[in-house]
Amino acid sequence: MRDAKENVHVNVNLQQLFAESSLDLKPETEARLRELQQKGLDLDALINEFLDKREAEISTEKAELADLPAKSRYIPVRVKRLIAAEYGHKCAAPGCRREAKDLHHTARYSLTKRHDPHFLAPLCSGHHEIAHSVDVKVQHWRQS
Ligand SMILES: [Zn+2]
Ligand SMILES: [Zn+2]
Structure with missing residues (x-):
């Protein structure tokens, strides 16, 4: 009996999954x-x-x-286009479906002076805030 109930539950989840993944x-x-x-x-x-x-x-x-040396803090259009081609316009945080608002440097720009696309991630405002609060904590920890 218990198994049957669990099966029904699994089927419902599968249906949701298919509905979500139908190709547009x-x-x-x-x-x-x-x-x-x-x-x-x-x-x-x-x-x-x-x-x-x-x-x-x-x-x-x-x-x-x-390896392109950065001309300024502004991310070149070519890099932005490439990131958009890779990630679309959603946040890159796993499981997050929100619109990306910012391109975050996962390697600190002040240290690398590069807009290396391997170290750029489009993030929603929420995840961008989290990324920076973690960065501040790490910096504090390194200095102390
Ligand atoms: Zn950032
Ligand atoms: Zn997000």
């Missing part, structure tokens, strides 16, 4: 994909190939921008 594709896009599938092409392989290529392009550009 235009009918035209779905039609194009269906056409390829009907031709016998492996859609899963094609999409994975595309995703791998995208990730490779992002990491190549990240490496290119990593």
